[in-house]
Amino acid sequence: MTEDEREKIRQEVQEGTCEFMHVHEQIVEQVEKVMPDEQQLLDLSEFFKVFGDSTRIKILYVLSQSEMCVCDIATLLQMGQSAISHQLRVLKQMRLVSYRREGKTVFYTLADSHIQTILAQGMEHINE
Numbered sequence: 001m002t003e004d005e006r007e008k009i010r011q012e013v014q015e016g017t018c019e020f021m022h023v024h025e026q027i028v029e030q031v032e033k034v035m036p037d038e039q040q041l042l043d044l045s046e047f048f049k050v051f052g053d054s055t056r057i058k059i060l061y062v063l064s065q066s067e068m069c070v071c072d073i074a075t076l077l078q079m080g081q082s083a084i085s086h087q088l089r090v091l092k093q094m095r096l097v098s099y100r101r102e103g104k105t106v107f108y109t110l111a112d113s114h115i116q117t118i119l120a121q122g123m124e125h126i127n128e
Contacts, residue, residue: 050094051118055079056087063097064116067109 036044050056058077062068070088074081088108091097098111110116 047094050090050096051122053087055083056091057119059084059087059091060096060110060115060119063108063110064119067107069105069107073108 051060055077059073062073062076068076070081070084073079073088074084077084088097088099092099095111096115097108099106099108101107
């Protein structure tokens with residue numbers, strides 16, 4: 001193999017392209033059958049964007065440990081109540097947290113065990 005040929009291959013690898021076009025139709029058809037529709041993928045993307053904010057991750061983590069009110073979360077995270085309330089609103093809209101009223105106090109908790117699993121798996125992944 002000449003140096004020019006090696007260089008061409010290096011460039012193609014860097015560009016992420018194949019040297020020649022060959023579609024593996026059986027693989028493509030197999031994956032196409034199980035591929036979620038566009039709206040589902042957009043919803044999944046929005047779901048994961050919520051996890052892209054460290055304050056929301058902190059809130060989810062503390063709620064994975066115990067049910068808490070805004071005052072508790074604000075104290076624990078050393079943040080203002082309005083900042084916590086804003087993030088809780090986002091988490092509620094994405095159905096990641098749920099709440100219950102007790103008199104004038106609102107207590108928040110994770111919406112379901114899936115959220116705890118996602119957090120645990122994320123922590124496991126980064127600690128490997």
